[in-house]
Amino acid sequence: MGKQLGIVVVGCGGISNCHTAALARIPEVKLIASVDIDEARAKDFVHRYGFETHAADLGAVLGRDDVDAVVVTTANDTHAPLSVKALEAGKHVLVQKPMALTLAEADVMIATANRANRKLMVSFFEFFHPAFRRAKEIVDQGLIGDVFFFKAIMAWYMPSMTAWRFDPKISGGGILMDGHVHHIAYFQWLLGDPPVESVYSEFGALNSTAAVEDTGVTLIRTAKAIAEISGSNRLLEPNAQSGRYFKEWIEIFGSRGTIHIDPTERPSLRVYIEGNELRESLGGGWIAPRLEPSPPLERAYSNHFNPDENPWVDEHRHFVDCCINDKPVVSDGYFGRKVLEILMAGYRSHAEGRKIRLPLVAAGAPR
Numbered sequence: 539m540g541k542q543l544g545i546v547v548v549g550c551g552g553i554s555n556c557h558t559a560a561l562a563r564i565p566e567v568k569l570i571a572s573v574d575i576d577e578a579r580a581k582d583f584v585h586r587y588g589f590e591t592h593a594a595d596l597g598a599v600l601g602r603d604d605v606d607a608v609v610v611t612t613a614n615d616t617h618a619p620l621s622v623k624a625l626e627a628g629k630h631v632l633v634q635k636p637m638a639l640t641l642a643e644a645d646v647m648i649a650t651a652n653r654a655n656r657k658l659m660v661s662f663f664e665f666f667h668p669a670f671r672r673a674k675e676i677v678d679q680g681l682i683g684d685v686f687f688f689k690a691i692m693a694w695y696m697p698s699m700t701a702w703r704f705d706p707k708i709s710g711g712g713i714l715m716d717g718h719v720h721h722i723a724y725f726q727w728l729l730g731d732p733p734v735e736s737v738y739s740e741f742g743a744l745n746s747t748a749a750v751e752d753t754g755v756t757l758i759r760t761a762k763a764i765a766e767i768s769g770s771n772r773l774l775e776p777n778a779q780s781g782r783y784f785k786e787w788i789e790i791f792g793s794r795g796t797i798h799i800d801p802t803e804r805p806s807l808r809v810y811i812e813g814n815e816l817r818e819s820l821g822g823g824w825i826a827p828r829l830e831p832s833p834p835l836e837r838a839y840s841n842h843f844n845p846d847e848n849p850w851v852d853e854h855r856h857f858v859d860c861c862i863n864d865k866p867v868v869s870d871g872y873f874g875r876k877v878l879e880i881l882m883a884g885y886r887s888h889a890e891g892r893k894i895r896l897p898l899v900a901a902g903a904p905r
């Protein structure tokens with residue numbers, strides 16, 4: 539076997555299981571330590587996934603020479619400090635979305651990664667989900683012409699309002715930071731990260747007494763397209779796959795056709811191309827491009843998608859490959875910052891009752 543990447547996972551909560559189960563399936567990965575302020579959780583990860591050791595504090599394991607990278611899957615307020623700590627110790631970082639609570643924090647993360655000459659990747663699982671990835675290929679090949687309109691919704695139902703997600707000091711916000719962030723990133727990636735002209739958001743705690751917004755709509759305007767991104771964490775709509783309250787739906791409209799992505803449905807990708815003569819017809823001119831199923835060993839449960847379209851292993855394969863072979867990551871700190879800037883513009887827009895033009899502030903760390 540070639541080089542192995544020694545990995546620490548910090549934050550052993552819900553989504554960390556998707557990351558860690560994926561990491562455990564990659565031969566180039568060596569699971570060194572699981573870290574959580576709740577030490578019982580960190581210990582449980584040792585047994586569940588085979589880490590060598592565990593700790594309650596990231597600092598306790600950063601001094602090890604065999605640690606090459608840190609995967610940050612803690613609550614939002616700790617993304618920046620933990621990432622900076624890991625980068626300063628000379629480790630590569632993969633951090634969950636949103637990358638930070640403020641643009642100033644994001645700038646420090648980027649500058650630290652540049653100084654340390656280490657990878658900083660922000661996790662957006664959609665970029666590795668077969669339906670989302672195939673849709674991008676179809677757009678890149680020009681098969682639906684020029685994309686001029688994008689509509690997306692991500693919604694679920696969160697019964698308890700005591701979680702950190704409802705504490706603005708920890709989460710930085712509600713459904714925009716938690717749900718919109720995914721589709722903002724996907725829209726920007728899909729269209730090759732176009733300059734954003736303006737952002738407008740309308741939101742509120744409409745179906746709860748939460749201190750952060752539970753429901754919202756964000757409009758993004760680029761020179762050639764409009765995106766309408768919606769979401770709620772108080773929506774009572776079960777999906778057909780799991781019966782759980784989780785809904786996700788994306789529509790991409792081009793000058794020659796339309797793409798629907800419905801990751802909790804089958805087929806999860808439907809495409810209509812004007813005049814297309816492909817055989818795999820769903821009727822009415824729609825087709826369902828064949829997607830690569832994940833090998834059974836790489837499948838994972840998630841509300842977001844069918845388990846045979848699991849993105850996590852490919853996401854980590856990409857990160858590990860970029861670290862070992864010094865390749866650029868698909869969603870670096872600059873990209874994560876752009877997504878955060880759009881979110882911040884959304885919050886400002888709501889506060890000021892008007893659309894906000896970008897850029898918000900002078901660009902941060904130089905490339």
Ligand SMILES: NC(=O)c1ccc[n+]([C@@H]2O[C@H](COP(=O)([O-])OP(=O)(O)OC[C@H]3O[C@@H](n4cnc5c(N)ncnc54)[C@H](O)[C@@H]3O)[C@@H](O)[C@H]2O)c1
Nearest residue numbers: 549550551552553554574575576611612613614616634635
């Ligand atoms: N991509 C996705 O689909 C997706 C889904 C869910 C959550 N997320 C993101 O992942 C992150 C974690 O979300 P979650 O739902 O798993 O939360 P969670 O509360 O289930 O887990 C967070 C864990 O981090 C630990 N933690 C907090 N501060 C720490 C610190 N300083 N050092 C070590 N451990 C610490 C907590 O004890 C907890 O075990 C959030 O940023 C969230 O936005 C992404």
